[in-house]
Amino acid sequence: MAAEREPPPLGEARPGEPEELEDGEDLFTSTVSTLESSPSSPEPASLPAEDLSTNSNGPKPAEMMLDDDREDLFAEATEEVSLDSPERDPILSPEPTPAITPVTPTALIAPRLESKSIAAPVIFDRSREEIEEEANGDLFDIEINVSDPEKVGDGMNAYMAYRVTTKTSLSMFHKNEFSVKRRFSDFLGLHSKLATKYMHVGYIVPPAPEKSIVGMTKVKVGKEDSSSTEFVEKRRAALERYLQRTVKHPTLLQDPDLRQFLESSELPRAVNTQALSGAGILRMVNKAADAVNKMTIKMNESDAWFEEKQQQFENLDQQLRKLHTSVEALVCHRKELSVNTAAFAKSAAMLGNSEDHTALSRALSQLAEVEEKIDQLHQEQAFADFYVFSELLGDYIRLIAAVKGVFDHRMKCWQKWQDAQVTLQKKREAEAKLQLANKPDKLQQAKDEIKEEIEEWETKVQQGEKDFEQISKTIRKEVGRFEKERVKDFKTVIIKYLESLVQTQQQLIKYWEAFLPEAKAIA
């Protein structure tokens, strides 16, 4: 399973890769030559050979790529999720995704270098459609949108109401399309209910977006600036992702509370979600107690899978956090770059104005314009997408916390089972003692009592064992689902980012190509 692998064999071969990348344009010549030297075998060192053999139902991937000009990286990526591909089943399980595709960036350089034409992003649509198809196809058909944030009320009692629109063909709902108005605490309330019901039996309940006192206060106070609009938009998007994730969960989708949330026009206000309420404080106390308990439970893990997974999630958590920090830094620096580019553009325009050589003056003004347009470009596209990626990472960091929570529940479940066994043992010992005692009159009553208790505890032990097995089973399934979803989520964001990247580059080319003759015209 993908999860079982260590930082991959790629790790050994990998040091070669960045080196290649170091050479910039040489990247392509060197990788092309690598390809030419071994046309039918993909990048050898970095790929576990076994993957290729298990998935060689179809034509050998490398040959496929070289033959078909139109094929591109994403077509390759979509091969995995294509419903038509005979390799679908092995791919969809949490097996290592056939690692053939890493070849694509290098493999495709060969055919591509000749044609300078940049094809329309038709290919990307196909990939996105296919992914969505696979996701929704035979599972369920429901789409949630969160939109139209509206401020309700005034002053410190004001709040934002969001429109939650559901489009579905599922019969469990009364209509095919309906919408309701919900506020943030409603979402928190929903999450609270679902978490209480499902987490302790092993379901990974998607966490709700975080509260933000600062953000909300600004909105309440009525500050109509870009930062509060940004905050509201961020929150809206987060709420939408939250609901989408929740409804994608087959078990949670069946939950009546969820249905009520989506359908009912009126919802009882979830007061217990306030941080400083009684319930809020109780939650904090419980959390602390849990943390202490976790430290004291020493579980005898009989199933290596769980131990491994927990370690993996620990690692993933750390790495995602690091990645998140780096991406946030990038977003911040991109903003700075945008500001600095705009400032330079203005300055260049001024310089152009004062330059008394006409052609140079015009060229400088043009340069200023180009820089300004580039700034706009960066703002709109690449930056926005990294921002989406950053939010996604944030979501996953919180999700992993939920996963960890579920593992903890399993531990508690185990503990309960163990405690029941200990108690049963004690009762049996007590029974044995009674058998040996010599007080006939009290004896029968006590014996009966003990027998009852033993029966009770035997049942509890059995139940404990069943519960433990059930939660373990559920968790296995849930983790599998989580991993699949993660791959899908990241893929969607990454593909979108790469698409916009290509568009950005096309634009950049246009701008600089327009500028070049102006520069050359300086005489």
Place this chain on the structure above:
Amino acid sequence: QQEGSDDGPDFLSEEDRGLRAINVDLQTDAALQVDISDALSERDKVKFTVHTKSSLPNFKQNEFSVVRQHEEFIWLHDSFVENEDYAGYIIPPAPPRPDFDASREKLQKLGEGEGSMTKEEFTKMKQELEAEYLAIFKKTVAMHEVFLCRVAAHPILRKDLNFHVFLEYNQDLSVRGKNKKEKLEDFFKNMVKSADGVIVSGVKDVDDFFEHERTFLVEYHNRVKDASAKSDKMTRSHKNVADDYNRIGSSLYALGTQDSTDILFLHTVFFFQKIEARVSADEDLKLSDLLKYYLRESQAAKDLLYRRSRSLVDYENANKALDKARAKNKDVLQAETTQQICCQKFEKISESAKQELIDFKTRRVAAFRKNLVELAELELKHAKVIGVLSGL
């Protein structure tokens, strides 16, 4: 410390030689060719090997080299500035002091933080910083070379005796850096000069050409200064973005993912890092350095105008003094001599200044053209390369 010297004249790459083209009109003729063939970076100083090829009879040999340090370049520049005979020329601006402090500090910080990052990250960052150090080093070499080439190309300055000594004398010139007292003197001199400059600039010039030039230069100089500063900031932002991509790439790599899209993303991120680093470097070279250089040159042109204005004021004062002397019939001869000297000085400066300023414009336009064209071409190259990566 890092040794920046490679063997032979290929030390300066194509890019760096381009820096010399900031002053495109430099005709390298057989009479006198100067370049910096080698350089060594030691603890605190950089040692430049100045290599001369000349057919002029002034030199003992046709080809020779000496080792010079930054202070000696400054000494040479200052000797031009202080030479009354050169008052009518734009003195090529002195090269900036080699400054590796920032780079050294970063390398040190990296060393201290070694424990907190993975080996791959550390190696990559170290490589980046070393490349940065090398880039700064190459730049300072180029700056010093441009200065010498400008002098060598100038019809009058190239004949200067100090210049020949600088080129040929293979011992240490013993020009120590200025001590505190001298630095203080300089400071006051500059203050006086700027105050004087203000007074002198109030005098309207009869000559339209110079009047126009003065107005133009003052405004131009200020705007170049602003553009230069903003360009620096923009370049640094690009560099920051490149560093971030680097870190993201390392994090993605550490994720150990095997998913194909993640891997593609990893490739893309590292690739982007390279591109951003290149864009940053190109902008730095073609834009920031260009602007910085013309900031200094426009200052030198302003200085020339100041000297001319100064001499004009002196000339007018001498005229007035002569009139007074004639009226009083006292010290007339002395006044006449003074007036004549002032007149000659003023006319000499005016004549050469006009040509100098015209040449300045020609050089400037050509340099901007070359750099802007190259900048656009490089940006296009980068943008197209990414298009190819996307495999479309």
